[in-house]
Amino acid sequence: MEKLSSQLEGREFMFKEVKEALEKLGFVLASNWDTEHGYFDYVLETEPAIEVLRIPFAAEDFEGEESGGHVTITCPFLLKHQYEAGNDIDAKGGAIRGMFDQFQNPTDKDAAVDSGKIEQGKQVLEHAEVLLME
Incomplete structure (x- = not known):
């Protein structure tokens, strides 16, 4: 992980404004957000490893993606997940298990x-x- 200094850190914005502005640049709202915090991700690379610029936010009155609310940007960072190539030798078989456990663990998640x-x-x-400081 590589932390990046930013003028955005510590600034409060309306969630919808941040989301719309960042989506114009190719960011996506990461699926692991909740009502207290979340991340906007920009994928820099997918092969041979996943490298992402992540802009995290903390929320105080956040009620979900549609309702919005205010968010405060925290320290942006870059992260890299290095994955194994080939088949997962530890994988367990079965159609049901494959729906839930289909990805290998990273060889180095940081x-x-x-x-x-x-x-x-x-x-x-x-x-x-x-875009956000205009």
Whole structure:
């Protein structure tokens, strides 16, 4: 994980405004959000590892994606998940199990982010700052 300094950190915004602005740049609302916090993700790379610029937020009066509310941006960061190539030798068979347990664990879920991706992530973050600070 590589933390990035940002003008956005500590700033409060309306959720819908942040979501609309970041989606224009290609960010998505990560599926692991809840009513207290969440992440906007920008995928930098998918092969041979997943590298993501993540802009986290904390919410006070957040009632869900449709209702919105206010969010405060916290420290953006880059992360890299290095996955094994090939078949998972520890996989358990069966159709039902395969629906729920179909992905291998990363070989390194906090791998070092490549310097080129750090620069790319900083550029994307700068674009996000411009859009949100207007």
